[in-house]
Amino acid sequence: xxxxxxxxxxxxxxxxxxxxxxxxxxxxxxxxxxxxxxxxxxxxxxxxxxxxxxxxxxxxxxxxxxxxxxxxxxxxxxxxxxxxxxxxxxxxxxxxxxxxxxxxxxxxxxxxxxxxxxxxxxxxxxxxxxxxxxxxxxxxxxxxxxxxxxxxxxxxxxxxxxxxxxxxxxxxxxxxxxxxxxxxxxxxxxxxxxxxxxxxxxxxxxxxxxxxxxxxxxxxxxxxxxxxxxxxxxxxxxxxxxxxxxxxxxxx
Amino acid sequence: xxxxxxxxxxxxxxxxxxxxxxxxxxxxxxxxxxxxxxxxxxxxxxxxxxxxxxxxxxxxxxxxxxxxxxxxxxxxxxxxxxxxxxxxxxxxxxxxxxxxxxxxxxxxxxxxxxxxxxxxxxxxxxxxxxxxxxxxxxxxxxxxxxxxxxxxxxxxxxxxxxxxxxxxxxxxxxxxxxxxxxxxxxxxxxxxxxxxxxxxxxxxxxxxxxxxxxxxxxxxxxxxxxxxxxxxxxxxxxxxxxxxxxxxxxxxxxxxxxxxxxxxxxxxxxxxxxxxxxxxxxxxxxxxxxxxxxxxxxxxxxxxxxxxxxxxxxxxxxxxxxxxxxxxxxxxxxxxxxxxxxxxxxxxxxxxxxxxxxxxxxxxxxxxxxxxxxxxxxxxxxxxxxxx
Numbered sequence: 171x172x173x174x175x176x177x178x179x180x181x182x183x184x185x186x187x188x189x190x191x192x193x194x195x196x197x198x199x200x201x202x203x204x205x206x207x208x209x210x211x212x213x214x215x216x217x218x219x220x221x222x223x224x225x226x227x228x229x230x231x232x233x234x235x236x237x238x239x240x241x242x243x244x245x246x247x248x249x250x251x252x253x254x255x256x257x258x259x260x261x262x263x264x265x266x267x268x269x270x271x272x273x274x275x276x277x278x279x280x281x282x283x284x285x286x287x288x289x290x291x292x293x294x295x296x297x298x299x300x301x302x303x304x305x306x307x308x309x310x311x312x313x314x315x316x317x318x319x320x321x322x323x324x325x326x327x328x329x330x331x332x333x334x335x336x337x338x339x340x341x342x343x344x345x346x347x348x349x350x351x352x353x354x355x356x357x358x359x360x361x362x363x364x365x366x367x368x369x370x371x372x373x374x375x376x377x378x379x380x381x382x383x384x385x386x387x388x389x390x391x392x393x394x395x396x397x398x399x400x401x402x403x404x405x406x407x408x409x410x411x412x413x414x415x416x417x418x419x420x421x422x
Numbered sequence: 423x424x425x426x427x428x429x430x431x432x433x434x435x436x437x438x439x440x441x442x443x444x445x446x447x448x449x450x451x452x453x454x455x456x457x458x459x460x461x462x463x464x465x466x467x468x469x470x471x472x473x474x475x476x477x478x479x480x481x482x483x484x485x486x487x488x489x490x491x492x493x494x495x496x497x498x499x500x501x502x503x504x505x506x507x508x509x510x511x512x513x514x515x516x517x518x519x520x521x522x523x524x525x526x527x528x529x530x531x532x533x534x535x536x537x538x539x540x541x542x543x544x545x546x547x548x549x550x551x552x553x554x555x556x557x558x559x560x561x562x563x564x565x566x567x568x569x570x571x572x573x574x575x576x577x578x579x580x581x582x583x584x585x586x587x588x589x590x591x592x593x594x595x596x597x598x599x600x601x602x603x604x605x606x607x608x609x610x611x612x613x614x615x616x617x618x619x620x621x622x623x624x625x626x627x628x629x630x631x632x633x634x635x636x637x638x639x640x641x642x643x644x645x646x647x648x649x650x651x652x653x654x655x656x657x658x659x660x661x662x663x664x665x666x667x668x669x670x671x672x673x674x675x676x677x678x679x680x681x682x683x684x685x686x687x688x689x690x691x692x693x694x695x696x697x698x699x700x701x702x703x704x705x706x707x708x709x710x711x712x713x714x715x716x717x718x719x720x721x722x723x724x725x726x727x728x729x730x731x732x733x734x735x736x737x738x739x740x741x742x743x744x745x746x747x748x749x750x751x752x753x754x755x756x757x758x759x760x761x762x763x764x765x766x767x768x769x770x771x772x773x774x775x776x777x778x779x780x781x782x783x784x785x786x787x788x789x790x791x792x793x794x795x796x797x798x799x800x801x802x803x804x805x806x807x808x809x810x
Contacts, residue, residue, distance in 0.1 A: 232707050258713040269708035273726050273805075282722065283712040335712060 179386065180208025183339060183370055184229060189238035190394075191224055198224040200394035201238065208338075211371045213381040216391035217417060222374040225391070226341045229372070230261040243338060259287065262332030266344040268324045270316040276303070276327055277312045280334045287335065295334075302330035306360050322353030326360050333364075340364065342373040378421070382406075390414050463777065471765060471775040472782045476534060478761050479782065482598015491585050492601065493540050497547050498581060504548045505555040506571055513800075520796060524789050531782070579612055594675040598756040600786055602675075606757075607744040607790075609679045614686025614743070621691035623720065626698055636691070643688035648681070652752045655681045674753040682750075686743045693735045697728030730805045737798035741791045748787075758783050 184206040191199040198221045206212055214222045227233040228240060231247050231254055240247040242257045271279050280299035284290045290298070303309040306326035308319070316324055325345055332340060342361065346354040358380045365371055365384040375381060381388070381402075388405050390398045390413075398405060398414045406422075409415045436446040472479065481492055507513055507521065525548060533541045558567045582605070586597070597605065624636035643651070655677040663672060701724055709719040729736070748759040756764065762783035766776040 230711055232710060255713055258711065261711075263708075263711040265704060265708065267702075267704050269702075269704035271705065271708070271723055271727075273730065282718075283714060286715070286718045286722070287713050331712070 179210050182206065183208045183243055184372075185239070185241040186225075186229075187239040189225070189228060189235045189240060191221075191228060191233060191235050198394055199228070199235070202394075202396060204389065204396060204399075206339075206370065206372065208370055209368045210386045211365045211369075211373070211384050212387050212389060213385040214372065214374045214389045214391055215376065215378075215381070216397075220391040221394040222391045223343050226263075226343055226372055226374055229339075229341060230258050230263055232263075259335060260338045261341060262335060262337035262339070263341045264325070264328050264332055264343065264345045266347050268316075268321075268328045268348070270324055270328055270331070272316055274315075275312070276308075276314050276316065276319070279316065279327060280331045283331070284334050298334055299330070302333055303327075305333075305363075306330045307356075320353060321349045322356045325349060325353075325357045329357075329360055329364070339370045339372070342371065342375065344374050344376070346375065346377055376421075390417070392417070467778050468775060469778055471772040471779050472531075473534070475761070475765050475772075475779075476531065478599060478765065479758060479779075479786075480531075480599050481601045482596065482756050482761065484592050484596050484598065484601070488592045491591065493544075495582050495585050496544055498585075499578070500544055500548050501551045502571070502574055502578060504551040506575075507552060508555050508559045509568055509571065517796070517800070524793060527785075528789065531786070579608065582608075594673045595755075597675060599761050600758045602750070602755060602757045603744065603747045603787075604790070606675075606678060606682055606747040606750060607740075610682035610686045610743050610747070611740050613679075613683035614690050617683065617687035618690025619694055619725065621687060622694035622698060625691065625695055640688045640691050643684055644692070648685055648746055648749055649752060651681045651685060652678065652749060656753050674755060678747075678750045678753050678755060682743065682747065685746075686739070689739050689742075690736065693732050693739055694728060696735070697730075697732035698724065700731050701727055730802070733798055733802050733805070737794055741794050744790055744794070745787060758786060 182205045184204075186202050186204050188201045188203055189199055190197070190201055200221075202221075202225055214225065216222055224233055228235045228247075229242060235247075243260050245253050245256050247253060247257055271282070274282065277296060277299050280302060281290075281292065281295035284295040284298060285292060300309060300312065303312055306329055308323050308326055308330075311319055311323060311327075316327065319327065329340075329345075345361070346357050349357065354377065358377060361371070361373070362380065362384055373381070373385075385402065387399060387401060389396050390405060390411075392413050398409060398411045405414065406418065409418060435442075437443045481489070484492070507517075513521075525545070529541050529545060555567070558564065586592075586594075586605075621636045621640055624632045625640065627633050627636075656674070659677055659680070660672065705723055705727070706719070709723045714723070748757050750757055751760040762779040763776070766772050766774065766779055772779070
């Protein structure tokens with residue numbers, strides 16, 4: 171694992187087996203089989219419409235999959251609500267459009283889930299929230315509303331909100347795609363710090379500089395399938411598949 | 423600006439073209455005609471019809487020995503309203519002027535030599551509660567005070583009913599005049615709003631049975647005019663009610679309350695459904711990804727945003743309901759409008775004074791409607807913080 175050798179990769183935490191999903195006639199996923207390990211940072215990339223977002227949204231069942239099997243932290247995702255709740259409490263998600271709650275203050279955005287789901291006391295939840303705001307470097311914004319923050323600050327708040335539930339896995343669905351260029355860096359810094367702290371992360375992103383720095387493994391998606399996977403050197407210096415070569419020639 | 427310029431501006435604006443000239447002359451004529459009629463009416467009007475029948479207009483045929491009930495309700499309500507003014511952020515000068523204007527006019531209508539003491543007490547309550555609450559809001563007891571006010575507002579309806587009914591209160595059929603309109607509207611909104619929310623959620627539900635029941639209810643109620651439903655309550659409702667506890671002989675006032683609440687709930691449901699549809703899907707996904715349960719998701723994430731969007735439409739529904747309460751004359755109840763119509767018709771002393779009576783009726787309706795619409799502006803503003 172080239173330059174990441176210092177990090178200890180743990181046992182497998184997400185298993186997907188022949189996962190499919192279609193929207194009407196459009197088949198978004200055609201059988202995704204993969205393993206993701208504890209503390210691993212996986213970057214998913216590929217052309218638009220290749221099923222990247224759909225795939226990570228099946229992992230916390232925002233999109234229920236049609237067939238196949240998804241096992242997260244030893245629990246299979248199916249119609250069982252108990253299983254679903256268990257998985258969702260272990261999986262945090264950050265969206266492209268932030269999806270903050272605009273009617274709640276910055277602090278309340280973070281405390282609502284710990285208070286309502288975990289039953290924490292307000293003071294405890296607020297202490298956690300302030301620590302997280304410190305961590306994403308916006309503690310001074312605690313009493314503002316999301317609309318008063320810049321895009322980059324909003325996305326960092328979204329990260330803090332997801333972290334407040336102390337998830338084992340974080341999913342990032344194109345977290346910087348809706349941001350102005352000068353704000354991308356501050357979000358990536360927070361994500362880098364998170365990766366270095368040993369969080370299991372799956373990121374759909376086009377930020378290849380960031381990906382090269384933090385990712386342990388890359389999955390190249392095209393037309394609902396994993397076409398190729400491997401480390402930066404394996405995929406970017408030495409791609410085996412024609413489609414990978416074609417896509418890389420377009421983006422690099 | 424000198425004189426020459428203003429004359430130029432005047433002719434340029436009002437007589438700039440042939441069309442403008444015609445419009446100017448026509449509107450001037452209409453305006454003069456209206457002014458003439460209004461002056462004619464005011465110079466010949468006699469307001470005795472209102473001053474003599476003040477009681478009937480305000481509380482209907484409720485016997486005099488029960489008047490204390492109304493006064494105490496008025497005092498409690500004024501205390502609540504005037505203590506709450508400061509909770510919507512500090513009111514502007516314009517708001518305060520408006521509130522004082524409405525209060526004074528209402529006092530003017532209420533005041534006679536026999537009631538002046540009560541009116542003065544009401545005014546003192548208004549002023550004292552406003553001033554005291556103003557200082558409490560600046561002190562550290564603010565949160566505590568605000569919460570007690572919220573509880574009192576919720577308790578207001580039971581308190582009003584207790585005051586109207588305890589200790590051998592007058593039969594509900596004797597409630598009348600403005601009091602009846604306000605009670606009916608208050609009930610219709612207090613029940614119609616929460617039921618409407620549940621109907622809207624039911625209509626958006628993924629369970630087909632609940633969804634279909636809600637759709638049938640909403641479309642049936644909205645499909646027929648309120649008058650038809652009131653007639654139905656008059657003739658048919660007793661036959662549908664069980665016979666025990668004398669439920670089938672239920673008072674017409676209660677029937678009116680049931681019909682108006684049902685009607686309000688159907689309209690409110692559709693307004694709120696509009697708000698629910700305006701919530702981006704991402705909000706639900708975010709709530710799901712945080713593992714919030716259905717109740718938290720609805721009550722803390724979706725509804726607060728949905729209702730904020732539809733506040734103007736919601737208040738306009740409520741104003742409509744308030745004015746629709748005058749249709750209860752169909753159930754032989756004498757509401758404000760009915761009193762205003764009956765007096766000039768039946769009392770030979772006031773024959774031909776219908777316009778004066780109706781003017782006061784219209785004014786009373788207007789004060790409530792305009793207050794509601796001002797309230798809506800305030801609520802919108804205070805919820806507007808942090809809107810996108």
